[in-house]
Amino acid sequence: MELKEMIYHRKSFRSYDSNQTEINTLRKIEDFIKNAKRLYPQEKLSWEIIGPEKIKCILPWRAPHNIAIYAERNTKALVNLGFVFQQVDLYMQSIGLGTCWLGMGKIANTAGEEFTDHSGMKCVMMIAFGSSEEAYRSDIAQFNRKSLAEISDTEDTRLECARLAPSAVNSQPWYFIHDGKVIHTYCMDRFFRKQVLGDMNKMDVGISLAHIYLENEESFNYFTAEDAPEQKGYLYIGSFEI
Ligand SMILES: Cc1cc2nc3c(=O)[nH]c(=O)nc-3n(C[C@H](O)[C@H](O)[C@H](O)COP(=O)(O)O)c2cc1C
CATH class of the missing domain: 3.40.109.10 (NADH Oxidase)
Incomplete structure (x- = not known):
């Protein structure tokens, strides 16, 4: 596969x-x-x-x-x-x-x-x-995840791959804001005072970006935007076009 x-x-x-x-x-x-x-x-x-x-x-x-x-x-x-x-x-x-x-x-x-x-x-x-005797998932219904509306300012089905990403204690700390063709990526800062979980949440956002990259290998263009809007309770991570 x-x-x-x-x-x-x-x-x-x-x-x-x-x-x-x-x-x-x-x-x-x-x-x-x-x-x-x-x-x-x-x-x-x-x-x-x-x-x-x-x-x-x-x-x-x-x-x-x-x-x-x-x-x-x-x-x-x-x-x-x-x-x-x-x-x-x-x-x-x-x-x-x-x-x-x-x-x-x-x-x-x-x-x-x-x-x-x-x-x-x-x-x-x-x-x-x-190696393991266990089986892979056969259906998206087997994923326990937030909805697209909870992880993004618009229900963009291109972000379905990011929605399904794994995260520490399934915390799903990613959030996406659209600005024309650009999508800004944020990390929920709920756990930042707890160093270990805060660190893992930053890895989680990298994990969800990997899913977006793999779904859009040819077009994925990642950069730091100077004008990314602030989002209360979130840390700006980076922006991409796909
Ligand atoms: C950064 C990170 C750390 C994790 N740490 C553990 C762990 O220590 N023990 C564990 O059993 N699962 C761990 N997980 C797995 C998550 O619990 C799991 O990805 C999440 O519950 C979603 O389930 P799924 O991966 O089966 O889709 C970790 C996942 C990530 C991404």
């Missing part, structure tokens, strides 16, 4: 079998990560694939593999992380694997210390993956 079709069938997997993913497939995933489109190419991003034995985590389930993702904690870096790794997430599901973004209950090594990469950048997210 193409990545843009996977948007309508993907889900979070929370049970895995113990089969190890083949080395060849792991290499393909690493290649895909290297080549995935960046929203902010200047933002640093690094990752590694690690086994469950390296992670201390309160969740009751484990996957055979995890991508540990390292980034700085500024808005652009976090939006970029969501944008890049949602392409990866859809890619892994498109080749038959189960995946789940993993931001809670996390993210320490077995000594209880935060993971850092070789340059000292912290692990701010993981994605669990592996």
Whole structure:
């Protein structure tokens, strides 16, 4: 299945079998990560694939593999992380694997210390993956999401792909405002005082932008608008034309 079709069938997997993913497939995933489109190419991003034995985590389930993702904690870096790794997430599901973004209950090594990469950048997210007996979604009715009217100033069906995006605790923090051909993108700031959830909400907005990019690969043009209107209770993230 193409990545843009996977948007309508993907889900979070929370049970895995113990089969190890083949080395060849792991290499393909690493290649895909290297080549995935960046929203902010200047933002640093690094990752590694690690086994469950390296992670201390309160969740009751484990996957055979995890991508540990390292980034700085500024808005652009976090939006970029969501944008890049949602392409990866859809890619892994498109080749038959189960995946789940993993931001809670996390993210320490077995000594209880935060993971850092070789340059000292912290692990701010993981994605669990592996083979699973569970099925993908067969119907959009199986998504539990806000309506188009709740996430946008006009009910623009081109934003259906963004509406269906996954988000931390299904918080769906994205909001879109139309201005002629331009669509401005915002992030709800409800959780910003709680650093971890606030950070994840910025990744969530990057995730929803990845869905818009994949649905409009040829025409997607993303930029920072100087004249984006303020929206109370929201942080302006960026603008695009499709
Ligand atoms: C940034 C982010 C962090 C998440 N963290 C967790 C987590 O720690 N544990 C978990 O079980 N699910 C986690 N999820 C999965 C969400 O709960 C899930 O995407 C959301 O409830 C929507 O369900 P769906 O992915 O099946 O469509 C996370 C999702 C995102 C995008």
